[in-house]
Amino acid sequence: MIYKTLSVSDEGGIGIITMNRPTLxxxxxxxxxxxxxxxxxxxxxxxxxxxxxxxxxAFCSGQDLGDGASVDDLDLGRILREEYEPMLRAIQDCPVPVISAVNGAAAGAGANLALAADVVIATQSAVFLQAFTRIGLIPDAGGTYWLPRLVGFARAMGQALFAEPVSADKAAEMGLIWASIPDDQFADEWKKRATQLAKGPTLAYGAVKRALRESLVNDLDAQLDTEARLQGEMGATRDFREGVMAFLEKRPAKFEGR
Known part of the structure; x- marks a missing residue:
């Protein structure tokens, strides 16, 4: 596929997807x-x-309100179901870790697109803004799902109602994101983290994602079953055997992702 709104690159097992409409x-x-x-x-x-x-x-300013139909003709429900939902599910269901490297403002659906990733690393000057009520809407693109699970009901409600920007430092402090990084160190940090994951036990990372997501809906018995099932699968991988041998031989493990 030839991308018109993205730049896509492969850097040693790291797939980098860059949203590329900077003027908007x-x-x-x-x-x-x-x-x-x-x-x-x-x-x-x-x-x-x-x-x-x-x-x-900016990371992403959210929905392009100038795209397509006029405000009177917009079918927001259809757009969410047919266009946003597949995008968010692709990120959630991705078998490898997904990092949002938030290089600037993340507003509206752009904020919630960032939160759909497994790990969010933001530059210190970035802000997160649930801007929806400013134009008479509710948080969407998964916002009403991510927010209360990440920061609790009270903070989720405050962000949704007041539509005030949250700094990257504050977002990290309240558990909305993984880390806020000084601007001059930001690129090095997310690349370091991406490289760390690219060299790690890929199948185990995928199983971690599944286990933690299932924990959001499972009771204890169901989650213990999930852990046993997934751990049984991981115990049959080459990476598990390599990890054990590396531990016993007191050397760094060389994971192959299988």
Whole structure:
């Protein structure tokens, strides 16, 4: 696929997806949503880690309100079901870790696109903004799902109602994201983390994702069953055997992702 709204690259098992509409702060139009969905599915089947980031001064400013139909003719329910849901599910179901490298403002659906990833690393000058009530809407693109699970009901409600920006430092402090990194160290940090994951036990990372996501709906008995099932699968991998041998031989493990 030839991408018109993204830049896509492969750096040693790291698939980097860069939203590339910088003059519009990487606002999400229909084409970009389709391209992100395709890129995540394609690279997720071939790479060992994915990174989603933005070109320019913003990560993503959310829905492109100038895309397509007029406000009176917009069918937001259809757009969410047919365009946003496949994109978000592609990220959630990706078999390898997905990092959001938030290089600037992440607003509206752009904030929730970032939160769909497994790990969110933000530059210190970035902000997260649930901007929806500013235009008479509710948080979407998974926002009402991520927020209360990440930061608790009270903070989720405050972010949704007041639509005030949350700094990267504050987001890290409240558990909304993994880390806030000084701007001059940001690129080095997310690349270091991506490289770490790309060299790790890929199948185990996929199992971690499944186990933690299932824990959100399982009771204890069901989750213990999930752990036993997934651990049984991991115990049959080459990476497990290599990890044990490396431990016994007191050397770094050389994982192959299988």
């Amino acid at each position: 702060m990487n606002a999400l139009n229909a084409q970009m949503r389709a391209e992100i969905t395709h890129a995540v599915r394609d690279l997720g089947a071939r790479m060992r880690v994915l990174v989603l980031t933005g070109e320019g001064r």
